[in-house]
Amino acid sequence: MTQTQRSPGLPGSAVWMLKSLESEVRPIALQITRHLRESLPAETEGFEEIIFTAVHGAMSHFIDLGLGRAAPYTAIDDHFRKVGFRVAALGEARAIVDGGIDMATTELWDELRRRAVENELSAAALNALNEMMTAYVDHLTAQVTAGFEAGTEARDQDNDVARARLIDRMLSGASAAEMEVQAALGEWDLPEKVTVMAVELRDGGRIAADALSATALTRRREPTQVVICPPHDAAAITKQVRAAAGPKSRVSVCWPVPPEDVPAAWRWANRALALVNARVIPAKPVIDCLAYRTEIWLHAEPVMRRQLAQELLEPLLAESENSREILTETLLVWLETRESAPAIAAVLGVHPQTIRYRWKRINELFGESLRDPEFVTQLLLLLKASVPLWVAGDQSDFDRYQQQTG
Known part of the structure; x- marks a missing residue:
């Protein structure tokens, strides 16, 4: 179907039944989402929102098409491609999506058949709905396929690029789902907490990623360079940073925080460096922010x-x-x-x-x-x-x- 194509006209009784379903899209979508979540593997934990958006959007769009409304496919296609992309990017099997589509289709079709019996819908009208739904599901499956293939290709790309994106996402306060995708692409295990460092370099220096352990993420973010790592590796990576940055550098190490608090930790680490330059905090090669948490707090504004x-x-x-x-x-x-x-x-x-x-x-x-x-x-x-x-x-x-x- 084209982006604005209308579905072929349905028998009047089928149109009437679809119209009666409009006001119940949300509760039905919630019910299907709950059943899908219960049946899908544990790896899909946190997928509830994306599942509900897909089911709710597809149902609303399907009804619009059945009622002969001009219903562009752009938004719904984009969402199902994103579903496929995210599943592939996280390294999950395509069967997760296919199984979810099959289950959602079965549940919705069971609901339509129940209503057809209650309202004495003709076999011809029910068959017309069935044909329309089959074509619609095939179209959505094709979008998932396109997204899954793109996600697989992206996952196989250079993980240095993905890690750079991960740093950007973390510093910009991205959602947990976005960080998980980029971490998977970069083959970096996202821990429950991370240590954030701000490195003050001299003479426009820069620390190369290969100068640090594989568990460290780093990127130049003017005027300092950011380093993010699991807390248990912080001491060793701090030494590596010092060796790579040179004797004139200074490293501000924040206390461990959840990934969603990285923007705040980045501010605190840089604030500590500013307070060193203002001579409020003693000048040392490595600044332990935890030891100066009161000063950082008092000078936060x-x-x-x-x-x-x-x-x-x-x-x-x-x-x-x-x-x-x-x-x-x-x-x-x-x-x-x-x-x-x-x-x-x-x-x-x-x-x-x-x-x-x-x-x-x-x-x-x-x-x-x-x-x-x-x-x-x-x-x-x-x-x-x-x-x-x-x-x-x-x-x-x-x-x-x-x-x-x-």
């Missing part, structure tokens, strides 16, 4: 930190540099410990009376706000995020305050 600094820290920003430094030092220790003046003095190595003088000034600056639990919590997190930047020489908060206040 730099724009929000800047805005909160202008709002919550305005009294401190207005102080002289020396006053701001000693008051911030005292306030942060109090927020972290809630200790008395003598205890804070012991931590800072000053006289308790000095702490009392400072605390008096802090109360003058912040007043009743220091008795607000929510304000105090925000102030603690904000200072823990901001003070390391100030100590490292970042003066942007003070410059921004002066610009706003003139």
Whole structure:
């Protein structure tokens, strides 16, 4: 049939029966999907959505054709080709699809025959429906065949290309199904969790895939290079990365995450490198993100930190540099410990009376706000995020305050 061809006219009773079936397409499709899932092998777990879409789409399209409507084949053909492609790409047998089509066809035909008996449909009308369904199923089977052949060919292609696609899919937050397809094409076992690394290279360097173990995926993603591997291989692959990248490189290793969280892990690993460059995190050849998870979290939203600094820290920003430094030092220790003046003095190595003088000034600056639990919590997190930047020489908060206040 052509892309917009209408099916030959059916007897009026058959048309009437198909019309009565329109409102029940979804529940029938759900029932067929459930039965198919129960009968198919365990390897097809997670196929429910694609099975339902295929059954529901085919039923709706078949009814449209039977009712003489202009019903393009484009969408339904594309979906069944994708079914065939996905099954082949995952290395499954073609028999899975053929068996599913046979079972779905049998269930739908049983439903049509039951309705035919209930409504005393003529044998001629039932035969016409049978011929139409046979031709329709043959057409869909041909689409599955085309998709399966394409999937088989793709699976046999260079797995380096497939692995590059897998990295792209993982970093873009693709569905589990998409990642499984690309992992199968690349002959890479997709683990329950992965370790994501961001490699900071010098002089436009690049790490070749063959420099790492086969369990590692890697690709240059400016300004850093990504490496993804199973957690149990992370230590060995980190050493390989260091050897391949050179002594001037730096590797940020995130803690293990599920594959669907790779985009977040990639952000965290790169954030850790940025914090090293900002001198918030100590500069080391290998950065263990787990050890600096608090810093990564506190600096996850730099724009929000800047805005909160202008709002919550305005009294401190207005102080002289020396006053701001000693008051911030005292306030942060109090927020972290809630200790008395003598205890804070012991931590800072000053006289308790000095702490009392400072605390008096802090109360003058912040007043009743220091008795607000929510304000105090925000102030603690904000200072823990901001003070390391100030100590490292970042003066942007003070410059921004002066610009706003003139």
